[in-house]
Amino acid sequence: MAGCVSRPHQESTVGDYLSARLAARTNDVGAAAQAFAAAQAEAPGSAQILRDAFFFQLAAGNIDAAKLLAVRLAAVEGEGDDGLAAMVLAAHAIKNKNYARSRAAFLDVEFAGYMTATANIVRAWAAEPSGGPEAVLMSLRENAGDEYKGFYPLQQAFLSEKAGQMDQARAAYQLSVVSFGGPVEVAAYGGFLERVGDHAAAREFYQLMAETPGLARIPARAGLARLDAGAPPPPVAASSPSQGVAVAFYALANGILQQTVSQRAAAQEAGFKVGDANYNMPLAFAQLALYLDPAFDGARRLAASILNVYGESEKAIALLSQISPSSPYYQQTRIEIAGALSALDRGDEAVSTLRKAARDEKDSYDVRLALSGLVAAQGEHRKAVKILDVLLAELPTDPQADAWRLYLSRAASLMEVDDWPRAEADLKRAVELAPEEAIALNYLGYSWAERGENLDEAFDLIEKAVVLDPGSGAIIDSLGWANYQRGHYDVAVGHLEQAASLEPGDPTVTDHLGDVYWRLGRKTEARYQWRRVLELEPEDELRAAVEKKIKTGLNGDGE
Numbered sequence: 001m002a003g004c005v006s007r008p009h010q011e012s013t014v015g016d017y018l019s020a021r022l023a024a025r026t027n028d029v030g031a032a033a034q035a036f037a038a039a040q041a042e043a044p045g046s047a048q049i050l051r052d053a054f055f056f057q058l059a060a061g062n063i064d065a066a067k068l069l070a071v072r073l074a075a076v077e078g079e080g081d082d083g084l085a086a087m088v089l090a091a092h093a094i095k096n097k098n099y100a101r102s103r104a105a106f107l108d109v110e111f112a113g114y115m116t117a118t119a120n121i122v123r124a125w126a127a128e129p130s131g132g133p134e135a136v137l138m139s140l141r142e143n144a145g146d147e148y149k150g151f152y153p154l155q156q157a158f159l160s161e162k163a164g165q166m167d168q169a170r171a172a173y174q175l176s177v178v179s180f181g182g183p184v185e186v187a188a189y190g191g192f193l194e195r196v197g198d199h200a201a202a203r204e205f206y207q208l209m210a211e212t213p214g215l216a217r218i219p220a221r222a223g224l225a226r227l228d229a230g231a232p233p234p235p236v237a238a239s240s241p242s243q244g245v246a247v248a249f250y251a252l253a254n255g256i257l258q259q260t261v262s263q264r265a266a267a268q269e270a271g272f273k274v275g276d277a278n279y280n281m282p283l284a285f286a287q288l289a290l291y292l293d294p295a296f297d298g299a300r301r302l303a304a305s306i307l308n309v310y311g312e313s314e315k316a317i318a319l320l321s322q323i324s325p326s327s328p329y330y331q332q333t334r335i336e337i338a339g340a341l342s343a344l345d346r347g348d349e350a351v352s353t354l355r356k357a358a359r360d361e362k363d364s365y366d367v368r369l370a371l372s373g374l375v376a377a378q379g380e381h382r383k384a385v386k387i388l389d390v391l392l393a394e395l396p397t398d399p400q401a402d403a404w405r406l407y408l409s410r411a412a413s414l415m416e417v418d419d420w421p422r423a424e425a426d427l428k429r430a431v432e433l434a435p436e437e438a439i440a441l442n443y444l445g446y447s448w449a450e451r452g453e454n455l456d457e458a459f460d461l462i463e464k465a466v467v468l469d470p471g472s473g474a475i476i477d478s479l480g481w482a483n484y485q486r487g488h489y490d491v492a493v494g495h496l497e498q499a500a501s502l503e504p505g506d507p508t509v510t511d512h513l514g515d516v517y518w519r520l521g522r523k524t525e526a527r528y529q530w531r532r533v534l535e536l537e538p539e540d541e542l543r544a545a546v547e548k549k550i551k552t553g554l555n556g557d558g559e
Contacts, residue, residue, distance in 0.1 A: 013042040027310040033060040061287040067092045083111035102126040121248040125241040133163040150179035158238040187219035194233030222328035246293035253285035279306045313340035335370040381413035404434035438469035449482035473502030489519045507538035
């Protein structure tokens with residue numbers, strides 16, 4: 001009878017734990033947090049379940065729940081999760097302005113190497129209320145190590161400005177831009193120049209960054225708008241310990257994310273298979289940053305972007321919807337919300353969101369570009385062309401560095417509506433503007449090869465693209481297909497096999513491999529590859545062509 005009484009509890013624990021592991025593997029962070037919490041309540045003595053329950057509560061943004069588990073985790077000798085539990089305890093104490101408790105959380109804690117610099121910053125800010133910014137600066141200097149030194153300059157800049165040390169602040173802000181150059185650093189340095197009244201330098205800096213691809217141009221454009229309007233400068237981004245530590249957590253999250261993405265890309269280029277993306281650690285630190293500073297748009301966007309990658313579109317939309325219309329990132333969030341809506345098969349809502357944003361925003365270039373891509377993805381290529389016609393007509397004589405992408409996008413839609421002359425002209429213009437961009441070179445070269453036109457020039461373009469991006473399966477496929485079009489099947493097959501290994505889920509690449517096998521007399525292998533194409537959910541036109549080839553072969557007679 002005793003066994004019968006205990007068994008349901010054991011089954012419940014195992015069930016919750018297995019559910020939690022499954023949710024974790026599929027990047028359902030919220031479900032993993034709930035299931036691990038249930039398993040931990042049923043098996044409170046398991047250190048491993050305790051660690052998992054703590055971590056997923058943190059990644060899910062349930063910081064108060066994570067703090068309660070961190071207290072228990074930190075008390076288990078040797079099970080402090082590389083200092084992450086102490087980090088959460090310190091952040092919770094700083095949030096509640098209990099700085100002595102924050103410092104105490106770090107006593108006798110050994111942090112993992114990647115967290116050392118951030119731990120030093122947290123420790124330093126915990127001394128600020130009693131010692132002032134000078135005490136924090138001294139703490140940073142005394143504890144500066146070799147790990148992630150790039151995190152320090154922005155913190156030093158905030159504190160030097162707060163201490164009235166303007167020359168030191170300027171130098172540190174400049175160093176922070178050189179170290180990372182992201183939107184937070186750009187906004188911080190530009191804001192400093194505005195606050196000290198150096199409007200000429202601020203304008204020059206903003207103009208330079210406004211032409212830079214990426215998110216850094218968003219605060220730069222906002223800065224130019226302020227200067228044009230004679231508006232007051234923004235306040236220092238980190239004037240309190242909570243804000244300073246939030247920036248430190250954001251920097252760590254962003255650093256881990258970029259490193260993880262780079263490692264995955266390098267592994268893919270080397271031919272290794274990589275599983276689903278796992279960005280739980282940067283998500284956890286982004287959630288901590290947002291907990292300490294709920295107005296930190298950068299942290300909110302970072303967390304939302306990871307949730308979008310995970311397919312948690314509803315949660316991403318909920319986060320992004322909290323960004324105020326007064327934020328310089330508001331327009332960008334409309335684009336990201338539209339992308340999330342599209343992922344949820346709510347295409348009409350996505351288009352409506354972008355159309356409204358385009359009407360509401362004075363400078364809606366990015367919104368209209370996103371809108372053109374969205375309507376093209378829905379098959380509305382003529383509408384996409386019309387949107388891009390207007391955008392391209394607005395370009396200055398000397399367009400911005402990424403203008404080639406507009407021509408590439410319009411060319412893609414023009415080809416879908418069978419307007420090859422205009423598409424070819426756009427592709428040539430893209431290559432003219434970006435002669436070192438592998439994507440542009442390959443697009444024009446492949447288009448020519450596909451049509452059997454200008455094959456010598458097509459080869460030159462594709463071969464240059466291969467040199468620029470040797471790990472791209474799509475570009476290797478183009479090289480193989482250009483050889484195929486010339487009848488060089490023995491040469492083409494090696495390239496197409498390599499492309500198929502790099503892009504095993506691409507139906508077009510797989511179709512090309514089947515074609516070259518057929519030309520080489522390897523007809524069983526050809527039909528196998530064509531059948532694989534049908535499993536990869538190709539577009540209707542390709543599906544019909546492949547189904548015909550399976551029945552009749554390339555010659556139309558089954559032989």
